Amino acid sequence: MRFAVANHNDPKLAIQRSAFSPLSLANQRSSRAELLYTTDEGSPAKVGNLSSVQTRSASPGSYALLGGGQLAVGAAAIFARYALVGAEPLAVAALRLTIASAILLMIALVRRGTASTTRTTTRQRTLLAAAGFMMAIHFAGWIWSLEYTSVAISTLIVATTPLFTTLYDVLVLRRPVPWAVWLAYVLAAVGLVMVVGFNSVAPPIAGHALLGGTLALIGAIAIGAYFIIVREVRSELSTRTIISHTYVWAAIVLIAAALIARQPPPPLSATGAWLGILALAFVSQLLGHTALNASLRVFSPSAIATATLLEPVFAAILAALIFAESMSLLAVAGGVLLLAAIGIVLRFDRQPLARSIS
Numbered sequence: 001m002r003f004a005v006a007n008h009n010d011p012k013l014a015i016q017r018s019a020f021s022p023l024s025l026a027n028q029r030s031s032r033a034e035l036l037y038t039t040d041e042g043s044p045a046k047v048g049n050l051s052s053v054q055t056r057s058a059s060p061g062s063y064a065l066l067g068g069g070q071l072a073v074g075a076a077a078i079f080a081r082y083a084l085v086g087a088e089p090l091a092v093a094a095l096r097l098t099i100a101s102a103i104l105l106m107i108a109l110v111r112r113g114t115a116s117t118t119r120t121t122t123r124q125r126t127l128l129a130a131a132g133f134m135m136a137i138h139f140a141g142w143i144w145s146l147e148y149t150s151v152a153i154s155t156l157i158v159a160t161t162p163l164f165t166t167l168y169d170v171l172v173l174r175r176p177v178p179w180a181v182w183l184a185y186v187l188a189a190v191g192l193v194m195v196v197g198f199n200s201v202a203p204p205i206a207g208h209a210l211l212g213g214t215l216a217l218i219g220a221i222a223i224g225a226y227f228i229i230v231r232e233v234r235s236e237l238s239t240r241t242i243i244s245h246t247y248v249w250a251a252i253v254l255i256a257a258a259l260i261a262r263q264p265p266p267p268l269s270a271t272g273a274w275l276g277i278l279a280l281a282f283v284s285q286l287l288g289h290t291a292l293n294a295s296l297r298v299f300s301p302s303a304i305a306t307a308t309l310l311e312p313v314f315a316a317i318l319a320a321l322i323f324a325e326s327m328s329l330l331a332v333a334g335g336v337l338l339l340a341a342i343g344i345v346l347r348f349d350r351q352p353l354a355r356s357i358s
Helices: 060-074 076-086 089-111 122-145 151-158 161-171 179-197 209-231 239-260 271-295 301-307 310-323 329-357
Strands: none
Touching: 060 076, 060 271, 060 310, 076 089, 076 122, 076 151, 076 271, 076 310, 089 122, 089 239, 089 271, 122 151, 122 209, 122 239, 151 179, 151 209, 151 310, 151 329, 161 179, 161 209, 161 329, 179 209, 179 329, 209 239, 310 329
């Protein structure tokens, strides 16, 4: 799932793709930017409460930290592909969320003596359960898509989340947008058709490119719905409380789905699959998102949001080096259009935030 930053009204400024953020580790209300959640695949998430942000001068180590975090998150699709060699998609998603939930619960137990427990209302618990359900759909769709399409295409499509969250704000909340945003949607549509239509890479299960693209698109829309639902309780609950509830619910839904679909965990002898699953949980989620969280102390949220556009690029490069997945020139051109469209939408989302920072 990466981290996104949002202003008072928006959930879509991305810092990000994969899914567990030790936000719980650092429930940093003192940092003036409350990190909430990001996806592995490059989709933006939302953070909150950004009335002002202080930044320090960036050292080479700071750039290395930010780049390392983006690389760790961008590698999530690579780890997932290894996990899928010995396990089914729902099992991989369920194990990843179960491990993340277990870590969160252990952290909560350790902190119980030093932090007060946040009480939740029935309304809040219902919304968090719904958000967890959407998170489960996100991970199931995205990981399953890697069976039918390439790493680069899956990652690019899931990165379109800000297009859908912005569209929700425009159509449902009646938020006005400049003409450039509508142009971005046209570019995104053209880019999406080019990326899927001119894909020349043979995925693990060939002949189902449209299915793979559709599953990735479902993942993008689902995580967008997650951000929109969580926005309703963001100002009322701590990050740790939100993440703990949604991860547990997502894990429960995915475990149930895996049982119904008869997709058991991989055998202990499937070393590659288990290493992929553990890498998803600890490298992409724990290390990657911790690095992005720490980068907020030096870089502005807008800078990190823009940097997340590198994640699909990192994923494509890693897939080319490791799996020999190369995109055709037309597919690459479509990817450029898609990233440009996302960049335009992110720029639009950042404008109110930029004024509050300056």
